[in-house]
Amino acid sequence: MVVGLQFGDEGKGRVVDLLAGGYDVVARYQGGANAGHTVVAMGRKFVFHLLPSGMLYPGKLCVVGNGVVLDPEQFFRELEELGPERAEVLVSGCAHVVMPYHKVLDALEEEAKERRIGTTRRGIGPAYADKHGRSGIRVYDLCDERGFAEKLRPILELKNRVIERVYGGRPLSFEEVYEPYADYGRRLKPFVGDASSAILEALRGGRRVLFEGAQGVMLDVDVGTYPYVTSSSTTSAGACVGTGVPPTAVGRVIGVVKAYATRVGEGPFPTELEGDLGEHLRRVGHEYGATTGRPRRCGWLDLVALKYAVEVSGAEALAITKLDVLKGLEEIRVCVAYVDAGGTRRERFVPETGFLSQVKPVYRSFKGWDEDLSGCRKLEDLPSAAREYVEFLASQLGAEVLMVGVGASREETILCSSWR
Numbered sequence: 001m002v003v004g005l006q007f008g009d010e011g012k013g014r015v016v017d018l019l020a021g022g023y024d025v026v027a028r029y030q031g032g033a034n035a036g037h038t039v040v041a042m043g044r045k046f047v048f049h050l051l052p053s054g055m056l057y058p059g060k061l062c063v064v065g066n067g068v069v070l071d072p073e074q075f076f077r078e079l080e081e082l083g084p085e086r087a088e089v090l091v092s093g094c095a096h097v098v099m100p101y102h103k104v105l106d107a108l109e110e111e112a113k114e115r116r117i118g119t120t121r122r123g124i125g126p127a128y129a130d131k132h133g134r135s136g137i138r139v140y141d142l143c144d145e146r147g148f149a150e151k152l153r154p155i156l157e158l159k160n161r162v163i164e165r166v167y168g169g170r171p172l173s174f175e176e177v178y179e180p181y182a183d184y185g186r187r188l189k190p191f192v193g194d195a196s197s198a199i200l201e202a203l204r205g206g207r208r209v210l211f212e213g214a215q216g217v218m219l220d221v222d223v224g225t226y227p228y229v230t231s232s233s234t235t236s237a238g239a240c241v242g243t244g245v246p247p248t249a250v251g252r253v254i255g256v257v258k259a260y261a262t263r264v265g266e267g268p269f270p271t272e273l274e275g276d277l278g279e280h281l282r283r284v285g286h287e288y289g290a291t292t293g294r295p296r297r298c299g300w301l302d303l304v305a306l307k308y309a310v311e312v313s314g315a316e317a318l319a320i321t322k323l324d325v326l327k328g329l330e331e332i333r334v335c336v337a338y339v340d341a342g343g344t345r346r347e348r349f350v351p352e353t354g355f356l357s358q359v360k361p362v363y364r365s366f367k368g369w370d371e372d373l374s375g376c377r378k379l380e381d382l383p384s385a386a387r388e389y390v391e392f393l394a395s396q397l398g399a400e401v402l403m404v405g406v407g408a409s410r411e412e413t414i415l416c417s418s419w420r
């Protein structure tokens with residue numbers, strides 16, 4: 001299982017793409033088209049928002065699990081962009097559909113809020129709210145043409161009342177929603193099935209399954225920095241609920257951590273760098289949202305938060321990405337503790353925005369390096385300062401290093417002996 005240990009954008013896509021070659025099934029279990037998983041392979045850049053990052057492997061099966069909220073428009077756009085050389089796709093009939101009114105409401109709710117979340121406006125929050133409020137439309141419903149019309153009519157009426165009367169927005173006509181979505185339902189049918197059974201059967205048959213998380217632990221709706229989170233369970237536990245497999249089915253959890261920290265959207269970020277250094281990381285690391293294009297907030301690595309993320313996700317192995325971005329810095333800092341408003345040193349993370357917005361980071365300083373890392377293929381190839389940084393992270397997080405990213409392409413990777 002691959003899980004992001006920060007605020008998303010850790011580079012899970014490239015890790016899954018690399019790992020996928022050794023697996024038979026790759027399954028996404030939560031989130032929707034709010035994700036932006038970038039893979040650079042075969043001289044091309046692919047950005048997956050909804051489809052699993054294992055899609056580049058013909059012969060594999062990629063699953064969109066029941067915990068995902070599916071935007072059909074995005075689904076077909078990504079399939080089209082990939083062309084015929086791709087993995088097979090199975091979509092869980094139990095996945096909920098992101099409807100046009102979810103996107104409208106996502107934007108209207110954000111505009112109306114005094115304290116915005118900074119959502120991606122992909123309809124994610126409203127779609128999950130309907131799922132849990134039991135007024136959602138599932139993929140199965142979408143594929144049942146008659147039933148879909150009957151389900152949609154009263155739901156749309158209610159949504160329109162909210163859009164119009166609460167927010168003063170433009171209501172959506174039945175036809176403008178029904179016609180294209182009934183068509184999506186028809187087109188989706190060949191991809192739809194019982195994804196949970198398919199994964200369980202694969203496991204029973206001794207095949208290897210890779211669960212692909214989206215976003216990161218800090219954006220988890222329960223254990224993240226609520227309310228500045230996404231609306232799904234982004235930790236490893238979410239994989240079971242989001243694909244319909246028991247916790248006993250899960251083997252190793254791989255935590256993905258970028259060599260520095262970024263956050264897109266609002267919410268506390270104790271190690272944020274607002275000056276030139278932050279700008280430098282943004283520029284060198286191309287830190288702009290893969291989904292929205294928004295500039296990402298950049299900062300130093302936060303070990304207090306990372307230790308918590310490792311604990312709640314059960315990560316035993318680390319994939320460290322973008323180490324190359326730190327090249328050329330005289331000093332690299334890592335937050336090893338916080339000091340709270342009363343001056344007390346705090347070493348344990350508390351997922352509470354009041355606490356996180358008043359703490360100040362305590363840093364440990366590391367020497368930087370000037371060498372280009374892109375040719376390194378073993379940990380021993382790294383300059384000693386870079387190696388020291390990686391070893392410090394691994395020892396503090398109590399996890400073995402599986403891989404280190406030293407450039408954007410598949411090849412620019414250090415694979416450690418624990419790989420596979």
Ligand code: IMP
Nearest residue numbers: 008034035036118119120229230264265
């Ligand atoms: P939503 O998921 O669109 O509702 O957005 C909620 C919060 O999660 C916002 O701060 C988003 O910027 C953030 N977010 C959602 N998806 C991602 C992602 O894939 N990477 C990074 N941040 C994300």
